[in-house]
Amino acid sequence: MHAASVLMRKVLVLNDMVEYQMRRVMGTNETDFQAMQHLMAKGPMTPSQLADALHITTAAVTTVVDRLVRADHARRVPHPLDRRSTMVEPTTHAADLTMSKLMPMIQQTDQLVRDMQPDQQEAVVAYLGGVIQAMEQHIVELAGEQPVVPQLTGKG
Structure with missing residues (x-):
């Protein structure tokens, strides 16, 4: 991979x-x-x-x-x-607690991409957009599949 x-x-x-x-x-x-x-x-x-x-x-x-x-x-x-x-x-209270815990990580990752050159930023956005598209497509495909039901063989 x-x-x-x-x-x-x-x-x-x-x-x-x-x-x-x-x-x-x-x-x-x-x-x-x-x-x-x-x-x-x-x-x-x-x-x-x-x-x-x-x-x-x-x-x-x-x-x-x-x-x-x-x-x-x-x-x-x-x-x-x-x-x-x-x-x-x-x-x-819950919103403040959540944001106080997550915002430092969000800001840190946002700064990583902001520090990149514009062409690098575009590449990151294109890749992540493609990942999202692939995941959304896979979710739709899985949603259309029938559940797997274990076969009972009668042996035990």
């Missing part, structure tokens, strides 16, 4: 490690942290939207939201258009 591909794989592994440490710092489990990522990236969401984003049931997302509210990571607010519905949004 090309050195860039090996390094990209290492970035993905390190991202998992960063997320693990962020979950530890925030005192959340993986699902709750994923919920927070969606809320931080997309802003307020209905419980149904959050359930869809997490690929879990609306009943399960209620438990997730309850935990996030108890931990002061999220809060329920009235839906701006539907009085019968609520929205879930990250608290200022």
